[in-house]
Amino acid sequence: MGQFELGWEEWLALPDLGLPAIKAKVDTGAKTSALHASVIEPFGPSTKPQVRFLIQPNPADPSLEITCSARVIDRREVTSSNGDTELRYVIETDVQMGKRRWPIQLTLSNRESMTYRMLFGRAAIQPDMIVNPNVSFSQPVLDFARYGSLPKRTPVKRPLRIALLTREPNNYSSKRLMEAAEARGHVIEAIDTARCYMQIGTLDPEVHYDGKALARFDAVIPRIGASITDYGMAVLRQFSNTGAFCLNGAGAIGRSRDKLLAHQLLARAKIDMPITAFAHSPKDTKDLISLAGGAPVVVKLLSSTQGKGVVLAETRKAAESLVDAFRGLEANFLVQEFVAEAAGADTRCFVIGNKVVGGMKRQAAKGEFRSNLHRGGTASAVKLTPAEREVARDAAKVLGLRVAGVDLLHTEDGPKVLEVNSSPGLQGIESASGKDIAGMIIEHLERQVRPLAKVRETTGRTGRTGRRVNVN
Numbered sequence: 001m002g003q004f005e006l007g008w009e010e011w012l013a014l015p016d017l018g019l020p021a022i023k024a025k026v027d028t029g030a031k032t033s034a035l036h037a038s039v040i041e042p043f044g045p046s047t048k049p050q051v052r053f054l055i056q057p058n059p060a061d062p063s064l065e066i067t068c069s070a071r072v073i074d075r076r077e078v079t080s081s082n083g084d085t086e087l088r089y090v091i092e093t094d095v096q097m098g099k100r101r102w103p104i105q106l107t108l109s110n111r112e113s114m115t116y117r118m119l120f121g122r123a124a125i126q127p128d129m130i131v132n133p134n135v136s137f138s139q140p141v142l143d144f145a146r147y148g149s150l151p152k153r154t155p156v157k158r159p160l161r162i163a164l165l166t167r168e169p170n171n172y173s174s175k176r177l178m179e180a181a182e183a184r185g186h187v188i189e190a191i192d193t194a195r196c197y198m199q200i201g202t203l204d205p206e207v208h209y210d211g212k213a214l215a216r217f218d219a220v221i222p223r224i225g226a227s228i229t230d231y232g233m234a235v236l237r238q239f240s241n242t243g244a245f246c247l248n249g250a251g252a253i254g255r256s257r258d259k260l261l262a263h264q265l266l267a268r269a270k271i272d273m274p275i276t277a278f279a280h281s282p283k284d285t286k287d288l289i290s291l292a293g294g295a296p297v298v299v300k301l302l303s304s305t306q307g308k309g310v311v312l313a314e315t316r317k318a319a320e321s322l323v324d325a326f327r328g329l330e331a332n333f334l335v336q337e338f339v340a341e342a343a344g345a346d347t348r349c350f351v352i353g354n355k356v357v358g359g360m361k362r363q364a365a366k367g368e369f370r371s372n373l374h375r376g377g378t379a380s381a382v383k384l385t386p387a388e389r390e391v392a393r394d395a396a397k398v399l400g401l402r403v404a405g406v407d408l409l410h411t412e413d414g415p416k417v418l419e420v421n422s423s424p425g426l427q428g429i430e431s432a433s434g435k436d437i438a439g440m441i442i443e444h445l446e447r448q449v450r451p452l453a454k455v456r457e458t459t460g461r462t463g464r465t466g467r468r469v470n471v472n
């Protein structure tokens with residue numbers, strides 16, 4: 001019966017850290033094992049400290065870079081072979097060699113000079129194992145090609161460091177997202193979009209906040225209000241440049257916020273919408289109203305939310321005066337066919353990824369055609385039809401939104417898309433559908449954060465990595 005033998009160097013995997021192949025030097029002169037990491041950043045509450053770090057598993061390929069995170073179990077003074085003492089984070093994680101898997105402790109060190117990415121110390125060697133210093137690789141040999149074959153959409157199991165980009169950390173949606181992220185073991189911070197500032201340069205992109213650079217986030221959940229769309233998108237792009245995964249990208253948010261652009265994109269994708277007309281010049285008011293099918297029409301301010309700038313003009317005369325009034329205010333607006341059959345109701349489809357995860361019907365108050373909850377509308381549960389699900393999914397996809405609230409009007413010709421929201425509220429939909437939508441959003445995020453972040457170029461400066469490109 002052969003004993004479990006270790007050579008003086010071995011291949012191993014650290015599966016919980018997402019590292020399928022590491023070449024380690026077995027070092028019985030050291031007690032604790034050490035992993036060579038960079039950008040080591042602690043995060044999370046002091047009662048449950050975590051650490052996030054980057055690993056370049058292949059010494060010959062610095063472009064292969066993996067983001068890891070783990071719970072900190074200790075901080076320890078470690079004296080390295082050259083006599084220097086440093087305080088290192090200690091984590092606990094499983095190691096795998098061949099078929100055998102067992103938990104070990106690892107210190108994180110960022111010494112540049114290590115030839116092996118990992119030193120395998122004697123505390124990690126189990127009582128029944130022996131070390132044979134005359135042999136290389138007693139255990140199965142692995143190779144770095146394993147990093148290329150990692151399944152793309154497996155949810156990450158590690159604790160994520162998430163930023164919730166919002167100006168309203170205390171509203172229902174923000175609170176629910178924070179709760180859901182924490183319940184799943186992540187660390188989430190509310191960041192005020194308007195307080196973020198940045199320097200645009202090619203080296204080490206950073207987002208600054210309250211006097212210092214923010215740490216690196218694994219993911220950003222943008223909840224950007226209509227009042228600061230442009231600046232919010234710039235902040236989001238900067239986060240993306242730091243390597244953070246953005247749940248909805250800046251481009252997709254911009255496409256959905258610009259109603260004219262959104263209409264054009266949806267129309268090009270053959271998605272049904274109420275007939276809609278736009279114009280810039282005041283000379284063409286009459287024709288514009290005709291293009292929308294003639295009275296009654298709905299006139300909407302493009303910057304409208306919560307139904308505030310949405311007005312029904314029942315006659316052509318009323319429509320003309322309304323359009324003239326908006327023009328006088330230099331407001332941007334659109335003119336749309338009034339869908340009377342909808343009878344003051346619309347359907348909100350909540351889309352996450354490629355799925356409609358919930359729906360609600362909003363019914364306008366008596367004497368009102370706008371169904372917005374802020375205008376006194378009421379929400380109730382609804383069973384969505386396959387046609388509604390399909391058009392909602394398609395609309396979100398055309399605009400490139402991973403999370404979207406798609407509003408539909410019910411007509412005899414099937415559902416018509418009214419608008420697509422990039423920061424849909426959670427309160428109405430969670431109470432009407434009884435579903436944990438916040439939890440589903442976080443779960444989706446876990447699937448999207450890629451285990452791999454590839455560095456395209458390494459800058460000379462202090463050996464830190466340059467542009468980290470997020471594939472999403």
Ligand SMILES: Nc1ncnc2c1ncn2[C@@H]1O[C@H](COP(=O)(O)OP(=O)(O)OP(=O)(O)O)[C@@H](O)[C@H]1O
Pocket residue numbers: 274298300304305306307308309310336337338339340342344345346364369370371372407409418419421
């Ligand atoms: N063309 C239309 N025909 C019938 N009803 C309409 C039409 N357009 C809008 N409505 C009603 O008015 C409501 C508000 O319109 P819309 O959603 O376009 O405005 P909004 O101000 O952008 O609202 P939100 O806060 O949802 O972004 C809709 O939910 C719907 O009930």
Ligand SMILES: [Mg+2]
Pocket residue numbers: 304305306419421
């Ligand atoms: Mg809107």
Ligand SMILES: [Mg+2]
Pocket residue numbers: 307407419
């Ligand atoms: Mg709406």
